[in-house]
Amino acid sequence: MRQTFTATLAALCIASAAQAQKEDFRPSELNQPGQEYPMVNSEGYARFRVVAPDAQSVVVSLGLGGRGGTTLTKGEDGVWTGTTEGPMDEGFHYYHLTVDGGVFNDPGAQNFYGSVRWESGIEIPAHDREFYALKNVPHGNVQQILFHSPSTGTERVAYVYTPAEYDKNPKKKYPVLYLQHGWGEDETAWSRQGHANLIMDNMIASGECVPFIIVMTYGMTNEVRWGHMHEFDWTAFQRVLMDELVPYVDSHFRTLADRKHRAMAGLSMGGMETRMATLARPQVFGSWGLFSGGTYAPADLEGKEKPLFIFTSCGEKENPDGVKKSIENLKAAGYNAEGYVSEGTAHEFLTWRRSLREMAKKLFR
Amino acid sequence: MRQTFTATLAALCIASAAQAQKEDFRPSELNQPGQEYPMVNSEGYARFRVVAPDAQSVVVSLGLGGRGGTTLTKGEDGVWTGTTEGPMDEGFHYYHLTVDGGVFNDPGAQNFYGSVRWESGIEIPAHDREFYALKNVPHGNVQQILFHSPSTGTERVAYVYTPAEYDKNPKKKYPVLYLQHGWGEDETAWSRQGHANLIMDNMIASGECVPFIIVMTYGMTNEVRWGHMHEFDWTAFQRVLMDELVPYVDSHFRTLADRKHRAMAGLSMGGMETRMATLARPQVFGSWGLFSGGTYAPADLEGKEKPLFIFTSCGEKENPDGVKKSIENLKAAGYNAEGYVSEGTAHEFLTWRRSLREMAKKLFR
Numbered sequence: 001m002r003q004t005f006t007a008t009l010a011a012l013c014i015a016s017a018a019q020a021q022k023e024d025f026r027p028s029e030l031n032q033p034g035q036e037y038p039m040v041n042s043e044g045y046a047r048f049r050v051v052a053p054d055a056q057s058v059v060v061s062l063g064l065g066g067r068g069g070t071t072l073t074k075g076e077d078g079v080w081t082g083t084t085e086g087p088m089d090e091g092f093h094y095y096h097l098t099v100d101g102g103v104f105n106d107p108g109a110q111n112f113y114g115s116v117r118w119e120s121g122i123e124i125p126a127h128d129r130e131f132y133a134l135k136n137v138p139h140g141n142v143q144q145i146l147f148h149s150p151s152t153g154t155e156r157v158a159y160v161y162t163p164a165e166y167d168k169n170p171k172k173k174y175p176v177l178y179l180q181h182g183w184g185e186d187e188t189a190w191s192r193q194g195h196a197n198l199i200m201d202n203m204i205a206s207g208e209c210v211p212f213i214i215v216m217t218y219g220m221t222n223e224v225r226w227g228h229m230h231e232f233d234w235t236a237f238q239r240v241l242m243d244e245l246v247p248y249v250d251s252h253f254r255t256l257a258d259r260k261h262r263a264m265a266g267l268s269m270g271g272m273e274t275r276m277a278t279l280a281r282p283q284v285f286g287s288w289g290l291f292s293g294g295t296y297a298p299a300d301l302e303g304k305e306k307p308l309f310i311f312t313s314c315g316e317k318e319n320p321d322g323v324k325k326s327i328e329n330l331k332a333a334g335y336n337a338e339g340y341v342s343e344g345t346a347h348e349f350l351t352w353r354r355s356l357r358e359m360a361k362k363l364f365r
Numbered sequence: 366m367r368q369t370f371t372a373t374l375a376a377l378c379i380a381s382a383a384q385a386q387k388e389d390f391r392p393s394e395l396n397q398p399g400q401e402y403p404m405v406n407s408e409g410y411a412r413f414r415v416v417a418p419d420a421q422s423v424v425v426s427l428g429l430g431g432r433g434g435t436t437l438t439k440g441e442d443g444v445w446t447g448t449t450e451g452p453m454d455e456g457f458h459y460y461h462l463t464v465d466g467g468v469f470n471d472p473g474a475q476n477f478y479g480s481v482r483w484e485s486g487i488e489i490p491a492h493d494r495e496f497y498a499l500k501n502v503p504h505g506n507v508q509q510i511l512f513h514s515p516s517t518g519t520e521r522v523a524y525v526y527t528p529a530e531y532d533k534n535p536k537k538k539y540p541v542l543y544l545q546h547g548w549g550e551d552e553t554a555w556s557r558q559g560h561a562n563l564i565m566d567n568m569i570a571s572g573e574c575v576p577f578i579i580v581m582t583y584g585m586t587n588e589v590r591w592g593h594m595h596e597f598d599w600t601a602f603q604r605v606l607m608d609e610l611v612p613y614v615d616s617h618f619r620t621l622a623d624r625k626h627r628a629m630a631g632l633s634m635g636g637m638e639t640r641m642a643t644l645a646r647p648q649v650f651g652s653w654g655l656f657s658g659g660t661y662a663p664a665d666l667e668g669k670e671k672p673l674f675i676f677t678s679c680g681e682k683e684n685p686d687g688v689k690k691s692i693e694n695l696k697a698a699g700y701n702a703e704g705y706v707s708e709g710t711a712h713e714f715l716t717w718r719r720s721l722r723e724m725a726k727k728l729f730r
Binding site for chain 2: 032033034050051052053054055056057078097099100101102103104105107110111116117118134135136139141142143144145146147148155160167170191197201252253
C-alpha cells in the first residue's frame with residue numbers, strides 16, 4: 001500500500017511539475033533559419049513540434065542532462081507536439097527523433113556532429129552565457145586547414161583559431177593550444193558546440209587571457225566503439241598530431257614553437273588522448289588539460305619532464321571529488337596544478353566551455 | 366489504341382532501363398562517416414536504404430537533374446530500399462525523405478544548406494571530377510570571419526579563401542573575388558557544395574590561374590520567398606557587401622584594394638545580386654560573373670564605367686543560347702566578354718564548379 005501511495009504521489013508531483021512550466025517559450029537559438037520549433041522556456045523546459053501526419057509514433061531522445069525521452073502526441077491537425085517532463089540542464093544538448101522506429105533529426109534544428117553522426121542540437125540559455133556570446137568585439141578567425149599526412153596517406157582537416165590581432169602584428173609569434181573533441185564528435189565540435197572562438201574573442205577583449213592560437217583536429221575516434229575504449233590504439237593519432245600537424249602548424253602560422261608555449265587539452269575521450277599523449281611525450285606540450293577526461297596522479301609523472309601546468313575539471317554532476325583529490329595530491333607533490341568544477345552541469349558542453357575559459361585564464365602566463 | 370500502345374511501350378522501356386543498371390554500387394562520397402547508404406553506381410543510378418520499420422511510406426525527393434521522386438519499398442526486415450528509375454546527372458544533388466508525410470533528412474548522408482534548410486546531399490561522380498578533388502598539393506585555408514555590421518546591428522559571418530602561398534609571402538598583396546551562393550543557400554555553399562577552395566588549390570598548383578582570395582558571405586536570401594523574387598530589396602545586402610564587408614576584408618587581409626583587382630560573381634540568385642551590384646556601382650568591381658544567373662546586354666552598360674571582364678555561363682540543360690547570344694552582342698559592342706556552357710548539366714552545382722574554374726582562368730591576368 002505504502003509503495004503504491006508513494007508511486008502515486010510521485011506521479012502527481014511529476015504531473016504538477018509538468019503543469020508548472022512557464023508559458024514563455026521561445027525558439028532555441030540553434031534552430032534552422034526561420035524555424036520556430038524546438039522552443040525553450042526560461043525554466044529550461046523544451047517543447048517540440050514535428051509534422052508527420054501519417055506516423056504512428058514520434059519520440060524525442062535527449063542526451064545526458066536532457067531528461068531522457070519525450071513522447072510526442074499527435075494533434076487533430078496531424079502535427080506531433082510535446083514538452084519535456086521537467087527543466088533540462090543549462091547549455092547544449094544533442095538529441096534526435098525516433099519516427100515509426102527510424103532515427104531522424106528534427107527538421108527544425110541545426111545539426112552537430114556527436115555520437116558518430118550529425119545530431120540535432122538544442123541550447124538551454126545558461127545564466128552565465130555572456131562569456132560565449134557573439135559580441136561586437138574584435139573577432140579572431142577560425143580557419144579550415146588541409147594538411148598532408150604521410151602516415152595515413154591522406155589530406156587531413158584541422159581548424160585553427162587565430163586571435164583578432166594576429167593579422168595586425170605580422171611579426172608577433174603566438175603560443176598554441178591543441179584542443180581535442182570527445183568520442184563520436186569531430187574537429188568541428190569545439191568551434192560549433194563549444195564556441196571556443198567566441199570564448200577567446202571575449203576573454204582577449206577583456207584582458208582575461210593572453211592571445212593564443214587554438215588548433216582542433218579529428219581524433220579518429222570513429223574507429224573506437226563505445227564500451228571498447230580499452231582497444232583504442234592511439235599511435236595513429238599520435239603520429240598525425242605530433243609528427244605531422246604540430247610541424248605543419250609551426251611552419252604555416254607564426255607560433256612560439258617550443259614546449260613552454262605549446263599546450264594540449266581535450267574533453268572526455270579527448271582528455272584521455274591528452275593524458276596519453278602528454279605522458280608518452282612530455283617534451284612536446286608544456287601545459288596539460290583534462291576536461292571530464294580523467295586525472296593525473298603524482299605517480300604518473302615520476303621520472304618524466306615536469307609539466308609547467310596541469311588543469312583538470314568536470315561537471316558538478318560527474319566526479320568532482322576525484323578531480324579535487326587529484327589536484328590536492330599534485331599540489332602536495334609540488335606540481336603547478338589547478339582543478340575546476342562546473343556548477344550544475346553534467347558530461348556536456350557547458351562544462352567544457354567553462355573549462356576552456358578557466359584553463360585559458362592561466363595558460364601561457 | 367495507339368496511345369495505349371505507346372504508353373505500354375514507354376512503361377516497358379522504363380522497366381527495362383531500371384533493370385539495366387550495373388550492380389557496382391558504392392557509398393556516395395558525401396555520406397556520413399561509416400554509412401554505406403545512399404549508394405551510387407558507375408552509371409549514375411542512386412540506391413537508398415532507410416530504417417523505419419513502422420512507417421507506412423518513405424519517398425526520396427531529388428532536385429533538378431535528380432530524377433524527381435523515388436518511392437522506397439519495405440522489406441520483410443522493416444527496411445525501406447529503392448533505386449532511381451534511371452541515371453542522374455553528374456555532380457551534386459540536394460534531396461530529402463518524406464516519411465509518413467513528414468520531411469526529414471536521410472540519416473546516411475551529410476547535410477548541405479539549400480532550399481532554406483539543411484538538406485541531404487548526394488554526389489554522382491563526374492567524369493571530370495579531378496579538377497575539384499582533394500589532392501596532395503599546397504592547400505589554401507578557408508577562414509570563417511566575423512565582421513561587425515552597423516547597418517544591420519549584427520555580427521555577420523563570411524568565409525575567406527586564402528591561397529596556400531598567402532602565409533609564405535607576408536608582403537604580397539592579392540586580388541579578391543566576391544562569390545555569392547544561390548537562393549536558399551548560405552555562405553557555406555561555395556566551399557562545401559562547390560569545393561571552391563579545392564578548385565583553386567588545384568588550379569594554382571598547376572598554374573592555370575593566378576593566386577587570388579575568394580570571399581563568400583550570406584546574401585540574406587531567406588527573406589525572399591520563391592516566386593517573389595521581384596520583391597527582393599537588395600539594398601540591405603548592398604550596404605553589407607560594399608560598405609561593410611569589402612572595407613573589412615581590405616583592412617584585415619593583404620588585398621590589392623582597387624577595382625582592377627576586385628571581382629564579383631554569383632550563381633543563380635547570387636548572379637542576379639551580382640548583376641544588380643555591378644550595374645549599380647560599377648566602380649567597385651572590375652570583373653563581373655553570372656553563373657546561371659542572367660546576362661548583360663550592351664544597353665545595360667551604356668554610360669557606365671566599363672567592366673574589365675564579363676563572364677556568363679549556364680548548364681547545357683538551361684538556356685545556353687541566351688548566354689551565347691549575349692556574349693556575342695557584348696563582344697560586338699567592344700566588351701571583353703566570355704561565355705561558357707557546362708556539358709550535360711542543369712541548374713546545379715557541377716555547372717557552377719566548372720563555371721568558377723573557367724572564370725578563374727581569365728581573372729586578374
